[in-house]
Amino acid sequence: MRCGLALLAMLAACAPASVAGPSPSDAGLPATRLRIAAAADLRFALDDIVAAWKSANPSAEVEVVYGSSGNLFAQIRQGAPYGVFFSADVAYPRRLEEAGSGGSGGTRLYAIGQIVLWTRSDSSLDVSSRGLRALTDPAVQTVSIANPEHAPYGRAAMAALASAGIDKLVRPKLVLGENVSQAAQFVESGSADAGLIALALALSPPLEGAGHYFVVPLDSYPPIEQGVLVLDSALEAGLAHAFADFVLGMDGRAVLDRHGFLPPP
DSSP states (O other): OHHHHHHHHHHHHTOEEEEOOOOTTSSSSOSEEEEEEEEGGGHHHHHHHHHHHHHHOTTEEEEEEEEOHHHHHHHHHTTOOOSEEEESSTHHHHHHHHTTOBOTTOOEEEEEEOEEEEEETTOOOOHHHHGGGGGGSTTOOOEEEEOTTTOHHHHHHHHHHHHTTOHHHHGGGEEEESSHHHHHHHHHHTSSSEEEEEHHHHTSTTTTTSEEEEEOOGGGSOOEEEEEEEBTTOSSHHHHHHHHHHHHSHHHHHHHHHTTOBOOO
């Protein structure tokens, strides 16, 4: 169980997750390659969406690189050859669009993220009834969150702690993950006593059933508005737009709902 999310954290930090297509003679779109940059919270949902996409377009190669939205934004600014950017913070693709890096259609919202307080099943911490106040318990020595410098889930976590009036008490306990997947891995592995992570990860195969979680009220932190932008650097703009449309369509929405993402307003 623990090695599953540890591997996810390493992949989300830097490594690509790819789905290779078969021969160009297959039906669907012409054989080509689509490279996607995606926020770490999307790992399991987007893997499912890519699998569905591949069933309809088996000739298209799809490679997804997962990481923190801020780090992916920086890579794109430095010329990384991505075709589509799925960010957990809509501000990043909007900044790229303003800088002239976005193709026609502009930035579109695809989801609203949610944060939860997660603990392992063997923890005595009662998060269900105490909520965030449980983090003030003296038995809680470490609390993992994503680095708020470049991860929107980390910023949401800090806002929620401030809203609960416990940020000063909890701040000395914080350990920062490079992204929200790594923050989840810290608590899942026992390196942290509790973690403020994405609901999508709490519902993922490595964590579902392995712990307890409390859904942090949406009004205690700014909305985690997640946006997608097709980039001008896309080698196949038509393919990139088609994939983004698929994620925003009924099939993609059903997968996102199942993984704990709220629809945009």
